[in-house]
């Protein structure tokens with residue numbers, strides 16, 4: 001997990017004309033758009049002509065966008081979606097065709113994993129709004145988010161074995177951790193596409209709605225009323241604990257609970273409850 005120090009940081013100058021000029025960076029992006037509304041960073045992938053397939057430029061810009069969200073103290077949640085009829089239809093198969101040896105294939109997988117790991121380690125709630133196809137690297141991107149909201153017509157799957165490949169952007173690891181080994185191997189070995197309702201019953205998505213983006217923004221707004229440092233620490237406890245024994249995980253939980261308990265927000269949250277008023281969290 002990234003550390004949470006940016007949320008304690010009081011100096012916002014770097015976002016508003018200081019070292020980091022966000023609008024200079026976002027205006028240069030060509031494969032996606034990045035905007036912040038109501039403290040939610042919204043990333044929209046914009047290669048609809050290729051069903052938003054992940055090429056090198058898009059992977060690079062996703063990394064940039066995730067880092068912008070992390071650096072912006074005003075951003076408290078992130079939603080990622082695709083333009084057109086796909087969320088992301090996978091890694092760009094034109095690029096995969098050129099991977100002819102072990103080294104280049106391994107490097108390509110590591111580069112993709114790196115971007116997915118950046119998303120997975122953001123200390124804010126992240127939500128994939130799956131508005132259509134989420135296949136291969138596209139599903140792996142969605143799996144790196146905390147939550148997934150699918151539209152009714154969405155199709156999800158890991159079809160890589162049909163191309164002579166295997167999932168390489170984290171799918172073989174994140175999918176079984178999310179839905180269990182047997183269910184994950186069903187999807188990975190058949191390569192079949194599942195619809196939104198089946199994805200919901202598998203635990204692959206959290207919600208199925210008419211409009212994935214609207215549903216994801218609504219879910220993001222639900223998190224915004226909570227204490228931001230607590231959100232980051234709660235996420236860290238879950239993400240770190242999943243790879244540990246229960247006793248190790250409980251140790252981590254106790255450590256992070258201690259950190260949460262020491263924040264001003266914890267004093268404010270508990271005091272506000274006892275005073276029967278709404279809490280005003282400052283992220284401190």
Ligand SMILES: C/C=C/C(=O)SCCNC(=O)CCNC(=O)[C@H](O)C(C)(C)COP(=O)(O)OP(=O)(O)OC[C@H]1O[C@@H](n2cnc3c(N)ncnc32)[C@H](O)[C@@H]1OP(=O)(O)O
Nearest residue numbers: 049050051053089090091092093133135136137159168169
């Ligand atoms: C480590 C990660 C590995 C991976 O991710 S491997 C890739 C996994 N993904 C896939 O195997 C899915 C590939 N795409 C498809 O199977 C189909 O597409 C769909 C079922 C998603 C949709 O089919 P339809 O509605 O008939 O559309 P269309 O004409 O196939 O696609 C529209 C344009 O989008 C391009 N495209 C779609 N997916 C990819 C992709 N993953 N990489 C590169 N291009 C893609 C097509 O080629 C085409 O382009 P044009 O109009 O120029 O013919």
